[in-house]
Amino acid sequence: MNKSVYASPDQVSEIKRHILTVLVDNEPGVLARVIGMFSGRGYNIDSLNVAEVSNDENISRITIVTHGTSEVVSQIEKQLLRIVPVHSVTNLDQEGSSVEAEVALVYIYISETNKKKVYQLCDLYRARKIENENNTTIFEIAGASERVNRFIKEINEITKVEIVRSGPVAISSIQKNEEE
């Protein structure tokens, strides 16, 4: 734990990956406040995703993947809650079960020799070719980060690729009642 100038006395717990969901007022500077808190206090951001999720209420949902001991992550949650436009912070790992997914777009350099292998692999991973006016081979793959990682690793062994990834978004999969 702890960020004191003096070394920590306590047993530090294991460093783990955590997904935090932060609901914020969609106002200028709000993302900078969140990111600035991470960099200013020396916390890690592995990936970050932000988009407006409700038009009428003007609320954005930020998904942050970070890693740290449970003490550090609990500090992160509390520091996030101090930010005025933050509505709520949920640690999906602590909530129990959640579902996560990300999207990757992959520009694949294709030739006669590797064409067959590429299409086979894409089929296997259910990567979908995206139609575009230049008819270049751009594939979209969505799913858990692990799956995307594996696909990228394997396609890299076949040919040269360019990749862009959204980073994961996640949502709690706990059963909720509509009235809540």
Added chain:
Amino acid sequence: MNNEITGAEIVLKSLAEQGVEVVFGYPGGAVLPIYDTLFKQNSIKHVLVRQEGGAIHAAEGYARSTGKTGVVLVTSGPGATNVVTGLTDAMMDSVPIVCITGQVPQHLIGSDAFQECDTTGITRPCTKHNYLVKDVNKLSSVFHEAFTIAQNGRPGPVLIDIPKDVQFASGTYEEKNKIIIPSHRLFEPSPDFEKNKIEEAVELISKAKKPIFYIGGGCINSGPKASKLVREFINMVGSPVTMTLMGLGVVGSSDKNSLGMLGMHGMYEANMAMHECDVMINIGARFDDRVTGRLDAFSPNSKKIHIDIDESNINKTINVDVPIIGDVKQVVEKMISVWKDKKCKIDTDSLKLWWDKINKWKEVDCLNYNNEGKQIKPQYAVQRLYELTKNTKTFITTEVGQHQMWAAQFYKFEEPNRWLTSGGLGTMGYGFPAAIGAQVGHPDALVVDIAGDASILMNIQEMSTAVQYRLPVKIFILNNEYMGMVRQWQELLHGGRYSESYTDSLPDFVKLAESYKAVGLRAKTTDDLDNVINQMIETKNTVIADIWVTKEENCFPMIQSGSAHNEMMLSKDQKQDKKSAEKGKILV
């Protein structure tokens, strides 16, 4: 559209509705419309400082001595960047401030215009919240929200950046009670907040054999009633109590339960009691590193109760057993009622043994210093100042360094809100403008800035402000011609190599005072001291009292960086062992 007024008028109207009586500021191009409106009204007083940094420390001094929110008005660019230190200071010490900055007109934002800077970007990490107001119709609601946020929960600074075109534009004013602030933007304790935790805490205290209360600035921020309740509760328990630098005055120095300040330059008995206690009750303090010393040896055998309004302070550096999130006043009030309902009583025999032990530690007489000769010892100067001012309503401010610690050790505070010092950030140059702010808030009180010769020069330009507004602030300089605390660390940790810590070419402080049409006094020996202090008190003008003190006096007792509470140095002769000294050297 008859009820439309200009943005600048909305600013003044908002301040008036918020009950603001005084604004500390400095004009410039991007705030001229606001200054023009200020000129046309009489309800809000403006104090013109000589550098924006002075304005925000003055507002801090005003806020902390009165309990109201301090207001600052400065221009764009350099005006805004000059208040960054003060904003950070207010953030660290939880002082409610609303700072208004001008901004270049919106069509110029981003063009590197004259006196443009990204004010909200620069001040984001050093404010509780900040705004760039682009729509004149939102101006009043932003102001009302800003004041609420500055005061609500853990107080802090809020900044409002207003482009010049918004100040000129016309819009409608909305009254304070028409503004609804969504609850997530404020701190709200749960209604029956943590009732079980309070019962758990009271139970723990009632079973303690060696309890200690550890009191911080949060008790002062919670208002004078909080201090009363804290005193009442401590008396009921009969427990010893120690206070942080920010908490001095919550419990009176002369109170039989008070062990004085704890921490790096705290009292031997206070630190030893913290080390050996079995139940620690932290009320409104945050386990700051100046207080805890080495964490792995911090109060190793105690159960810890922590009352704090800011949840992020819980388990930040020290793990606690019973955390209670809430306002001191409310929490302690509930603790008292639970204590009474349950007819709790602490075991008197063990408590007596605990006090016997503490009284033994007191016999060490940790503040003892050699007071021989005619040369004035800095400790003696503060002691005399205390003796000669204790029957007057006195506010003490300080700069940062040795003089600050001597002031904390030797000036005895009996009430909250009388002691204004930069604790968290440690800002040299804080004390004098803060004294100006305190004097503005309390025109008839005695306000003394206990200063060092180095610190005072950091905001000496405010002499002009003090004299202009006939503020009879007293600057009491413990002049040793050194940056004393830097010199002390160099002596103890860097082999006595006094790198750049000697201040050559100091001004003649008496003549300096006179050049501002203030009064300069000087004490060279112990024979002059009482006379100078008395003269200083009686003078109805700004005074600089230049007190020549022994040059190489060190501030003891001291917990060196990297040491624990039970490893205090009481004098220079008692050197820290080499290994831990080396380890401590890399720390701050």
